[in-house]
Amino acid sequence: MTTRRIHTSNGDLPPLSLPPGALAKTDQRHRYDVGDEPPAIEPIEHRIRLDFMAGSPIRRSHLLDQHNPWTTDPGESGPDPWREVGRSKPAGLLYAEASCRRTLAEERRYYDRFEANHSADLDDIPAFLAHRLEVCRNAENPNAALKDEQARRERWYSTIIPWMNLYHVLKRSSYGSLLPPSVRNAADIDALTEQNAFVGMIVVNDGADIRAVAQEYGVPGRFVVHESDLSLNTVECAPLPSDFGIDLPAPLLVGEYASGSRYPLLPWSDGLVCSCPYKHDRPWRVLCKHELLAAVVASGEDSIFLPVTQGLDIPHRARRFVSPAIASRHTPQAESKTHR
Ligand SMILES: [Zn+2]
Incomplete structure:
Protein backbone atom coordinates (compact mmCIF):
# COMPACT_ATOMS: atom_id res chain seq x y z
CA MET A 1 0.00 0.00 0.00
CA THR A 2 2.91 2.35 0.71
CA THR A 3 3.53 4.70 -2.16
CA ARG A 4 5.92 7.21 -0.69
CA ARG A 5 8.50 7.05 2.08
CA ILE A 6 9.51 10.31 3.71
CA HIS A 7 12.59 10.38 5.90
CA THR A 8 13.24 12.89 8.64
CA SER A 9 15.99 15.35 7.82
CA ASN A 10 18.43 13.78 10.24
CA GLY A 11 17.24 10.27 9.44
CA ASP A 12 16.96 9.09 13.04
CA LEU A 13 13.23 8.32 13.10
CA PRO A 14 11.39 5.64 11.11
CA PRO A 15 10.28 6.96 7.70
CA LEU A 16 6.73 8.19 7.21
CA SER A 17 5.21 5.73 4.72
CA LEU A 18 2.24 7.22 2.95
CA PRO A 19 -0.53 5.45 1.06
CA PRO A 20 -1.68 6.80 -2.35
CA GLY A 21 -4.73 8.49 -0.76
CA ALA A 22 -2.48 10.77 1.31
CA LEU A 23 -0.80 12.26 -1.77
CA ALA A 24 -1.88 15.40 -3.61
CA LYS A 25 -4.42 14.84 -6.35
CA THR A 26 -1.93 16.24 -8.82
CA ASP A 27 0.63 13.60 -7.81
CA GLN A 28 0.87 10.88 -10.46
CA ARG A 29 0.81 8.24 -7.77
CA HIS A 30 -2.34 9.55 -6.11
CA ARG A 31 -5.08 6.90 -5.99
CA TYR A 32 -8.23 6.97 -3.96
CA ASP A 33 -11.26 4.71 -3.76
CA VAL A 34 -14.37 6.33 -2.24
CA GLY A 35 -15.94 2.93 -1.56
CA ASP A 36 -13.04 1.33 0.32
CA GLU A 37 -11.20 4.15 2.02
CA PRO A 38 -11.96 6.78 4.67
CA PRO A 39 -13.55 10.00 3.30
CA ALA A 40 -11.17 12.25 1.40
CA ILE A 41 -10.58 15.73 2.81
CA GLU A 42 -12.86 17.74 0.52
CA LEU A 178 -10.12 23.24 24.66
CA LEU A 179 -9.78 26.86 25.78
CA PRO A 180 -7.81 27.56 28.95
CA PRO A 181 -10.22 28.58 31.73
CA SER A 182 -8.05 31.54 32.68
CA VAL A 183 -8.35 33.06 29.23
CA ARG A 184 -11.72 34.65 29.06
CA ASN A 185 -11.46 36.91 26.11
CA ALA A 186 -8.02 37.00 24.64
CA ALA A 187 -7.27 33.86 22.75
CA ASP A 188 -3.57 33.82 23.36
CA ILE A 189 -1.95 31.13 21.19
CA ASP A 190 0.72 30.38 23.82
CA ALA A 191 -1.98 29.72 26.40
CA LEU A 192 -3.73 27.43 23.91
CA THR A 193 -0.62 25.34 23.36
CA GLU A 194 0.12 25.19 27.07
CA GLN A 195 -3.26 23.63 27.59
CA ASN A 196 -3.21 21.51 24.43
CA ALA A 197 -0.14 20.00 22.80
CA PHE A 198 0.87 18.81 19.36
CA VAL A 199 3.30 16.04 20.16
CA GLY A 200 5.72 14.42 17.72
CA MET A 201 5.53 10.69 18.44
CA ILE A 202 6.39 7.31 16.94
CA VAL A 203 3.17 5.34 16.62
CA VAL A 204 3.77 1.58 16.65
CA ASN A 205 1.81 -1.64 16.16
CA ASP A 206 0.05 -2.91 19.26
CA GLY A 207 2.41 -5.87 19.53
CA ALA A 208 5.58 -3.76 19.41
CA ASP A 209 7.87 -3.47 22.43
CA ILE A 210 7.85 0.24 23.34
CA ARG A 211 11.17 0.08 25.15
CA ALA A 212 12.90 -1.68 22.25
CA VAL A 213 11.52 0.86 19.73
CA ALA A 214 12.61 3.77 21.95
CA GLN A 215 16.08 2.26 22.19
CA GLU A 216 16.33 1.58 18.47
CA TYR A 217 15.63 5.21 17.59
CA GLY A 218 17.28 6.74 20.66
CA VAL A 219 14.13 8.55 21.83
CA PRO A 220 12.38 8.76 25.22
CA GLY A 221 9.84 5.98 25.67
CA ARG A 222 7.09 8.48 26.47
CA PHE A 223 7.12 9.54 22.81
CA VAL A 224 6.44 6.01 21.52
CA VAL A 225 2.82 4.86 21.59
CA HIS A 226 0.79 1.81 20.56
CA GLU A 227 -1.77 2.87 18.01
CA SER A 228 -4.69 1.53 19.98
CA ASP A 229 -3.54 3.47 23.07
CA LEU A 230 -4.53 6.64 21.26
CA SER A 231 -7.67 7.45 23.15
CA LEU A 232 -11.18 6.11 22.74
CA ASN A 233 -9.98 3.23 20.62
CA THR A 234 -13.01 1.30 21.83
CA VAL A 235 -15.25 3.66 19.87
CA GLU A 236 -15.77 1.88 16.63
CA CYS A 237 -15.85 4.94 14.42
CA ALA A 238 -12.49 6.32 15.58
CA PRO A 239 -10.08 5.08 12.90
CA LEU A 240 -6.48 4.07 13.56
CA PRO A 241 -3.50 5.16 11.47
CA SER A 242 -3.30 1.66 9.96
CA ASP A 243 -6.96 1.99 8.82
CA PHE A 244 -5.70 4.76 6.55
CA GLY A 245 -2.97 2.53 5.14
CA ILE A 246 -0.18 4.28 7.04
CA ASP A 247 2.60 1.79 7.75
CA LEU A 248 3.78 1.51 11.34
CA PRO A 249 6.03 2.47 13.00
CA ALA A 250 5.20 5.99 11.83
CA PRO A 251 6.35 9.41 13.02
CA LEU A 252 3.07 11.29 13.50
CA LEU A 253 1.68 14.39 15.17
CA VAL A 254 -0.56 13.50 18.09
CA GLY A 255 -2.91 16.11 19.54
CA GLU A 256 -3.15 15.96 23.35
CA TYR A 257 -6.11 18.06 24.34
CA ALA A 258 -7.32 19.98 27.38
CA SER A 259 -10.53 17.97 27.21
CA GLY A 260 -8.50 14.87 28.17
CA SER A 261 -8.33 13.03 24.87
CA ARG A 262 -5.55 12.49 22.39
CA TYR A 263 -5.85 11.72 18.71
CA PRO A 264 -3.28 11.56 15.95
CA LEU A 265 -3.56 13.92 12.99
CA LEU A 266 -3.23 11.62 10.00
CA PRO A 267 -1.66 12.58 6.67
CA TRP A 268 -4.49 12.26 4.13
CA SER A 269 -5.66 13.98 0.93
CA ASP A 270 -2.65 16.33 0.84
CA GLY A 271 -3.35 17.62 4.37
CA LEU A 272 -4.05 16.15 7.82
CA VAL A 273 -7.27 14.76 9.23
CA CYS A 274 -8.09 14.43 12.92
CA SER A 275 -8.93 10.85 13.81
CA CYS A 276 -11.46 11.63 16.55
CA PRO A 277 -14.84 9.87 16.63
CA TYR A 278 -16.82 13.10 16.19
CA LYS A 279 -15.17 13.67 12.83
CA HIS A 280 -15.52 10.12 11.60
CA ASP A 281 -18.91 9.22 13.01
CA ARG A 282 -20.58 11.15 10.15
CA PRO A 283 -18.79 11.46 6.82
CA TRP A 284 -20.48 14.82 6.10
CA ARG A 285 -18.65 16.58 8.94
CA VAL A 286 -15.92 18.87 7.66
CA LEU A 287 -14.49 20.17 10.94
CA CYS A 288 -14.03 18.96 14.52
CA LYS A 289 -13.01 21.05 17.53
CA HIS A 290 -9.45 19.69 17.31
CA GLU A 291 -9.12 20.78 13.69
CA LEU A 292 -10.47 24.21 14.63
CA LEU A 293 -7.84 24.45 17.35
CA ALA A 294 -5.19 23.33 14.83
CA ALA A 295 -6.33 26.09 12.44
CA VAL A 296 -6.07 28.71 15.20
CA VAL A 297 -2.61 27.47 16.24
CA ALA A 298 -1.40 27.32 12.61
CA SER A 299 -2.58 30.90 12.09
CA GLY A 300 -0.43 31.93 15.06
CA GLU A 301 2.53 30.43 13.18
CA ASP A 302 1.36 32.09 9.95
CA SER A 303 1.86 28.71 8.29
CA ILE A 304 -0.02 25.75 6.87
CA PHE A 305 2.30 23.57 8.98
CA LEU A 306 1.44 22.83 12.60
CA PRO A 307 4.18 23.31 15.17
CA VAL A 308 5.53 20.40 17.21
CA THR A 309 5.02 21.75 20.71
CA GLN A 310 6.49 18.67 22.43
CA GLY A 311 8.28 15.50 21.48
CA LEU A 312 10.10 14.39 18.35
CA ASP A 313 11.05 16.29 15.24
CA ILE A 314 8.74 14.52 12.78
CA PRO A 315 8.79 15.06 8.98
CA HIS A 316 7.14 18.21 7.61
CA ARG A 317 4.53 16.16 5.77
CA ALA A 318 3.23 14.88 9.13
CA ARG A 319 2.62 18.52 10.13
CA ARG A 320 1.17 19.88 6.88
CA PHE A 321 -2.38 20.73 7.87
CA VAL A 322 -3.71 22.20 4.62
CA SER A 323 -3.12 21.34 0.97
CA PRO A 324 -0.55 23.83 -0.41
CA ALA A 325 -2.34 23.80 -3.79
CA ILE A 326 -5.61 24.93 -2.22
CA ALA A 327 -3.86 27.37 0.13
CA SER A 328 -2.26 29.09 -2.86
CA ARG A 329 -5.62 29.61 -4.58
CA HIS A 330 -7.98 30.44 -1.72
CA THR A 331 -8.67 33.95 -0.46
CA PRO A 332 -10.82 34.00 2.68
CA GLN A 333 -13.43 36.71 2.42
CA ALA A 334 -16.87 37.50 3.73
CA GLU A 335 -19.22 38.64 1.02
CA SER A 336 -20.25 42.25 1.09
CA LYS A 337 -23.89 42.88 1.89
CA THR A 338 -24.62 44.06 -1.63
CA HIS A 339 -23.79 40.60 -2.91
CA ARG A 340 -26.01 38.70 -0.53
ZN1 LIG B 1 -11.08 15.81 16.12
Missing part, protein backbone atom coordinates in the same frame (compact mmCIF):
# COMPACT_ATOMS: atom_id res chain seq x y z
CA PRO A 43 -11.65 21.02 -1.01
CA ILE A 44 -14.21 22.85 1.16
CA GLU A 45 -12.55 21.40 4.29
CA HIS A 46 -9.18 22.84 3.33
CA ARG A 47 -10.87 26.18 2.55
CA ILE A 48 -12.71 26.27 5.88
CA ARG A 49 -9.43 25.69 7.70
CA LEU A 50 -7.85 28.58 5.80
CA ASP A 51 -10.92 30.68 6.65
CA PHE A 52 -10.52 30.07 10.38
CA MET A 53 -6.79 30.69 10.05
CA ALA A 54 -7.54 34.07 8.47
CA GLY A 55 -10.16 35.01 11.07
CA SER A 56 -8.97 36.23 14.42
CA PRO A 57 -8.66 33.54 17.14
CA ILE A 58 -11.97 32.35 18.54
CA ARG A 59 -12.80 33.84 21.93
CA ARG A 60 -14.96 32.24 24.54
CA SER A 61 -17.42 35.10 24.09
CA HIS A 62 -17.85 34.01 20.46
CA LEU A 63 -19.10 30.58 21.42
CA LEU A 64 -22.70 29.48 21.67
CA ASP A 65 -24.09 28.22 24.98
CA GLN A 66 -26.75 26.22 23.27
CA HIS A 67 -27.37 24.93 19.81
CA ASN A 68 -28.99 21.66 18.97
CA PRO A 69 -28.39 20.89 15.32
CA TRP A 70 -30.62 17.82 15.40
CA THR A 71 -33.88 19.34 16.57
CA THR A 72 -34.18 22.62 14.75
CA ASP A 73 -33.96 23.13 11.07
CA PRO A 74 -32.99 26.65 10.12
CA GLY A 75 -35.32 26.67 7.10
CA GLU A 76 -34.70 28.75 4.02
CA SER A 77 -33.07 31.88 5.40
CA GLY A 78 -32.65 30.43 8.87
CA PRO A 79 -32.32 32.10 12.25
CA ASP A 80 -28.80 33.11 13.13
CA PRO A 81 -28.02 31.69 16.60
CA TRP A 82 -25.44 34.46 17.17
CA ARG A 83 -27.85 37.24 16.35
CA GLU A 84 -30.46 35.63 18.57
CA VAL A 85 -28.21 35.87 21.63
CA GLY A 86 -26.73 39.23 20.69
CA ARG A 87 -23.20 37.98 20.05
CA SER A 88 -20.98 38.59 17.06
CA LYS A 89 -20.13 35.72 14.76
CA PRO A 90 -16.41 34.91 14.62
CA ALA A 91 -14.80 36.24 11.43
CA GLY A 92 -13.57 32.76 10.47
CA LEU A 93 -17.14 31.49 10.49
CA LEU A 94 -18.30 34.36 8.24
CA TYR A 95 -15.50 33.45 5.81
CA ALA A 96 -16.37 29.74 6.02
CA GLU A 97 -20.04 30.38 5.26
CA ALA A 98 -19.05 32.53 2.31
CA SER A 99 -16.71 29.75 1.11
CA CYS A 100 -19.61 27.29 1.22
CA ARG A 101 -21.71 29.59 -0.96
CA ARG A 102 -18.85 30.24 -3.38
CA THR A 103 -17.91 26.56 -3.66
CA LEU A 104 -21.52 25.60 -4.30
CA ALA A 105 -21.68 28.17 -7.10
CA GLU A 106 -18.34 27.01 -8.54
CA GLU A 107 -19.51 23.40 -8.65
CA ARG A 108 -22.42 24.28 -10.96
CA ARG A 109 -20.10 23.88 -13.89
CA TYR A 110 -19.65 20.18 -13.07
CA TYR A 111 -23.40 19.55 -13.29
CA ASP A 112 -23.69 21.55 -16.50
CA ARG A 113 -20.86 19.56 -18.06
CA PHE A 114 -22.35 16.26 -16.93
CA GLU A 115 -25.81 17.21 -18.18
CA ALA A 116 -24.37 18.06 -21.59
CA ASN A 117 -22.37 14.86 -21.78
CA HIS A 118 -22.93 11.99 -19.34
CA SER A 119 -19.61 10.41 -20.19
CA ALA A 120 -17.66 13.63 -19.51
CA ASP A 121 -14.38 13.33 -17.66
CA LEU A 122 -14.79 13.53 -13.84
CA ASP A 123 -11.09 13.80 -12.96
CA ASP A 124 -11.10 17.39 -11.73
CA ILE A 125 -14.21 16.92 -9.56
CA PRO A 126 -13.92 16.42 -5.75
CA ALA A 127 -13.74 12.67 -5.02
CA PHE A 128 -17.12 12.16 -3.36
CA LEU A 129 -19.04 14.20 -5.95
CA ALA A 130 -17.26 12.39 -8.79
CA HIS A 131 -18.33 9.11 -7.21
CA ARG A 132 -21.95 10.28 -6.98
CA LEU A 133 -21.89 11.43 -10.61
CA GLU A 134 -20.70 7.94 -11.58
CA VAL A 135 -23.77 6.61 -9.79
CA CYS A 136 -25.95 9.12 -11.71
CA ARG A 137 -24.35 8.00 -14.95
CA ASN A 138 -25.59 4.46 -14.36
CA ALA A 139 -29.04 5.48 -13.12
CA GLU A 140 -32.15 4.75 -15.17
CA ASN A 141 -32.72 8.47 -15.61
CA PRO A 142 -29.32 10.17 -15.28
CA ASN A 143 -30.69 13.72 -15.50
CA ALA A 144 -33.23 13.16 -12.72
CA ALA A 145 -30.52 11.50 -10.60
CA LEU A 146 -28.28 14.48 -11.30
CA LYS A 147 -30.93 16.92 -10.06
CA ASP A 148 -31.31 14.93 -6.84
CA GLU A 149 -27.57 14.89 -6.37
CA GLN A 150 -27.31 18.62 -6.96
CA ALA A 151 -30.05 19.27 -4.39
CA ARG A 152 -28.29 17.03 -1.90
CA ARG A 153 -24.98 18.79 -2.41
CA GLU A 154 -26.69 22.16 -2.07
CA ARG A 155 -28.21 21.11 1.24
CA TRP A 156 -24.77 20.04 2.43
CA TYR A 157 -23.21 23.42 1.71
CA SER A 158 -26.14 25.57 2.77
CA THR A 159 -27.44 23.76 5.87
CA ILE A 160 -25.55 20.69 6.94
CA ILE A 161 -22.06 22.18 7.04
CA PRO A 162 -22.93 25.43 8.83
CA TRP A 163 -25.95 24.46 10.89
CA MET A 164 -25.18 20.87 11.83
CA ASN A 165 -21.39 20.97 11.95
CA LEU A 166 -19.69 24.39 12.28
CA TYR A 167 -22.24 25.90 14.69
CA HIS A 168 -22.06 22.78 16.80
CA VAL A 169 -18.26 22.93 17.02
CA LEU A 170 -18.49 26.62 17.98
CA LYS A 171 -20.20 25.82 21.27
CA ARG A 172 -18.79 26.27 24.74
CA SER A 173 -19.25 22.56 25.32
CA SER A 174 -17.28 21.74 22.16
CA TYR A 175 -14.43 24.10 21.19
CA GLY A 176 -14.82 25.80 24.56
CA SER A 177 -13.55 22.62 26.24
